[in-house]
Amino acid sequence: MIVACRTYLDSGVLIAAWRGLEYQSNKAISVLDDSRRTFIVSDFIVLETIAKPTFNKFNDEVTFMRTIFNKAERIMSSEKLTKKAVSIACKYDLTAIDALHVSAAIMANVDEFITSEKQTKPMFKITELNVISLDSIQA
Numbered sequence: 001m002i003v004a005c006r007t008y009l010d011s012g013v014l015i016a017a018w019r020g021l022e023y024q025s026n027k028a029i030s031v032l033d034d035s036r037r038t039f040i041v042s043d044f045i046v047l048e049t050i051a052k053p054t055f056n057k058f059n060d061e062v063t064f065m066r067t068i069f070n071k072a073e074r075i076m077s078s079e080k081l082t083k084k085a086v087s088i089a090c091k092y093d094l095t096a097i098d099a100l101h102v103s104a105a106i107m108a109n110v111d112e113f114i115t116s117e118k119q120t121k122p123m124f125k126i127t128e129l130n131v132i133s134l135d136s137i138q139a
Contacts, residue, residue, distance in 0.1 A: 004037070004038045006040055006073075006109065006110040006111045007031070007039055007110060007114060008040045008041070008104065008108065008114070009041060010045070010116060011044075012134070013028050013114050014028070014065060014068060015049060016116050018061050018064050019061070020116075026139040027135075027138075029139075030139045038073065040072060040073050040105065041068070044077070045069075046069060048097070050066070053065070075107060081107055082100070084107060086099070088126070092123065092126055094123060098121075101113075102126060102128075105129055106128050110129070113129050113130065113131045114133075114137070115132070116134045117133065118133065118135070119133045
């Protein structure tokens with residue numbers, strides 16, 4: 001029996017899959033190709049990964065991102081999520097966008113939060129979430 005793992009994908013993971021260095025891209029793609037994972041994305045991920053490629057007419061990149069989003073569960077922005085983000089940011093010294101991502105992941109009750117951030121960043125101190133660095137994943 002295959003056990004599904006609810007995985008929140010940080011925007012850096014998706015960007016790495018499309019245009020990262022080969023070793024980084026391979027790790028990100030191995031995550032995306034894992035059929036045991038159910039992907040969770042937020043409105044913030046969509047904003048971070050769609051706006052610039054759309055403006056620059058990088059249509060293949062936009063199509064790639066939208067394909068992932070169409071298969072993922074989407075967490076919408078809300079006042080409750082923003083309040084949670086403020087609390088999380090204050091507790092762990094996170095940037096605004098990282099706090100929004102983390103809060104979306106917590107509210108979605110994910111099993112793991114995969115990020116391209118280095119393990120020295122404040123988000124790795126979060127106790128409410130299992131944060132995994134893309135660097136630690138075997139391709």
